[in-house]
Amino acid sequence: MTISRIAASLLAPALLAWGAPALATEGERIEVTGEIIDTWCYFSGVMGGPDAVVGTAHHTCALWCSAGGIPVGLLAEDGTVYMVLKIKEDDASAGGDTQLRLASHTVTADGMLYQRDGLNYLVVEDVVSDLDITNFNAEDYGTVPPFAIPKEER
Amino acid sequence: MKALLTAALCLTTSVAMAQENDPWAFEEGSEARSWNLFAEIPATFEAEVVDLLCEVAGNCVDNCGDGKRQLGLLRTADNALIYPNKNNQTSFNGAVADLLPYCGQMVEVDGLILDDPDLGAVNIYQLQTIRLAGETEWNKANQWTKAWEAANPGAEGKGPWFRRDPRVLAEIAEEGYFGLGLEKDEEIKDAIFE
Numbered sequence: 001m002t003i004s005r006i007a008a009s010l011l012a013p014a015l016l017a018w019g020a021p022a023l024a025t026e027g028e029r030i031e032v033t034g035e036i037i038d039t040w041c042y043f044s045g046v047m048g049g050p051d052a053v054v055g056t057a058h059h060t061c062a063l064w065c066s067a068g069g070i071p072v073g074l075l076a077e078d079g080t081v082y083m084v085l086k087i088k089e090d091d092a093s094a095g096g097d098t099q100l101r102l103a104s105h106t107v108t109a110d111g112m113l114y115q116r117d118g119l120n121y122l123v124v125e126d127v128v129s130d131l132d133i134t135n136f137n138a139e140d141y142g143t144v145p146p147f148a149i150p151k152e153e154r
Numbered sequence: 155m156k157a158l159l160t161a162a163l164c165l166t167t168s169v170a171m172a173q174e175n176d177p178w179a180f181e182e183g184s185e186a187r188s189w190n191l192f193a194e195i196p197a198t199f200e201a202e203v204v205d206l207l208c209e210v211a212g213n214c215v216d217n218c219g220d221g222k223r224q225l226g227l228l229r230t231a232d233n234a235l236i237y238p239n240k241n242n243q244t245s246f247n248g249a250v251a252d253l254l255p256y257c258g259q260m261v262e263v264d265g266l267i268l269d270d271p272d273l274g275a276v277n278i279y280q281l282q283t284i285r286l287a288g289e290t291e292w293n294k295a296n297q298w299t300k301a302w303e304a305a306n307p308g309a310e311g312k313g314p315w316f317r318r319d320p321r322v323l324a325e326i327a328e329e330g331y332f333g334l335g336l337e338k339d340e341e342i343k344d345a346i347f348e
Contacts, residue, residue: 025210040239040248043268043275045192050273056342059333061246063325064316069248069298071224071239081274083237085207085224091215092222093207094250100321104333114210117234118276121210133333142346149331150317154347 027112031128034076035135036102038065039083042075052144055104055135060148062103069095072102074109074122082113082122102127106134177269180231186264186282193270197279200287201227201236201263203256209235218257221301225253227263227279236267240280245314247298249281260287265295 040046041053041061052058054075066072071093074082085091087109090098111124143149177195184196206226208214218225227236238249242265265282268275283292302315309318316322330339 027211039278043193043239043270043273043278044189044280046189056332056334060326060331063322064246064319067319067322068246068316069250070246071237071248079274085210086213091207091213091219093224094219094222094248096222097321100325103325112211116210117236118271119235119237119278120274121206123207123211123213136334138332138342139345143331149343153331154343 025114025116027114027123029111030113030122031108031110032074032076032080032082032113032122033106033108034074034080034082035104035106036062036084036099037073037075037081038062038070038103039073039081040065040070042073042081047144048141051137052141054137056133056138057141058144059104059133061144063100066100066103067095072099074107080120082120084122084124087124088126102130104133104135106131177267180229180267184264186266189266189280191266191268191280193268193273193275194266194280195269196264197267198262198264199227199236200230200260202230202260203253203258204228204235205257206235206237218254221250221254223250224248225250225257227253227261230260234277236277236279238263238265238279238281239268241298242280242282242295243298245299246316249279249295249298251297251301252281252284252293252295256284256286261285262287262289264292 035054037054042050047053072084074084085093087098090096107130108128109124110126110128111122114121180197180199184198186196204226205218206224209226227238229236241247241249241252261284263281263284266280268278281295284295285292299315309320311318330336332339332342
């Protein structure tokens with residue numbers, strides 16, 4: 001057992017007794033515009049650099065990842081990534097229909113931002129606008145990954 | 155007593171902050187395999203499996219959402235909320251199917267933390283193995299495709315799940331592989347595969 005866990009186990013009852021607040025984060029209302037992305041490909045670099053794993057080039061992979069339950073994010077114009085936990089009434093953030101339909105789309109979202117341990121979490125109250133796909137990068141990168149389109153359909 | 159508690163609080167806070175600021179703090183004892191990712195760091199730790207929407211925003215439902223919602227790992231050592239983005243399979247699968255059986259329970263996990271603050275990748279996790287805290291046998295985090303097969307018994311055809319998934323196929327049939335419609339799809343294909 002580590003020192004911190006020993007101390008934490010000693011402290012927990014005391015903090016509870018003192019009525020210490022839970023560590024829930026306080027939300028902030030924001031409106032943000034960006035692309036609905038597949039966060040694993042974006043963060044990991046497994047399919048290529050950040051410019052390659054967005055837009056038309058990566059759209060089919062974005063569908064696979066969204067349907068596969070990989071978390072989707074909203075990549076804002078300033079490069080900030082917001083991890084999307086809910087879109088309007090749909091709380092199916094693990095493979096849900098709403099986020100699947102919005103894969104690669106540029107949207108303006110109105111919602112609540114929660115910041116916790118270095119990540120930005122977004123609970124979308126309303127999709128103010130949906131501009132469809134606006135990043136036309138397939139002619140620069142082809143398909144990402146290269147096998148996205150079966151050979152017989154190329 | 156108050157002085158002791160204050161000292162313990164300071165010690166806990168400083169150790170926890172040191173761990174939180176050091177993404178390598180949970181490498182010891184990890185047997186995670188490298189995925190040759192730019193920012194990967196092996197990490198094994200104890201955590202509680204939590205519903206992220208509940209934990210972050212206070213929007214809670216029974217059984218962590220029954221597999222619909224993303225799940226997180228609330229790490230015991232420093233109370234950091236870790237986001238598992240990926241399980242141990244290589245076919246575009248998240249980690250919820252592997253975490254859901256442990257909703258609300260303490261587990262031990264092994265996998266890879268991504269630490270690339272320039273991209274915003276902090277406390278992002280690739281889950282490789284999981285077990286209830288105190289158990290001896292690890293379970294591979296490979297449950298997603300089994301759950302998909304059970305949920306899609308009529309998805310016939312050859313190839314991996316993502317070639318047969320009815321929702322993915324419906325999206326591609328309507329909007330094409332590039333998402334711009336079928337006519338534009340053919341134009342782009344002609345341009346890049348000529």
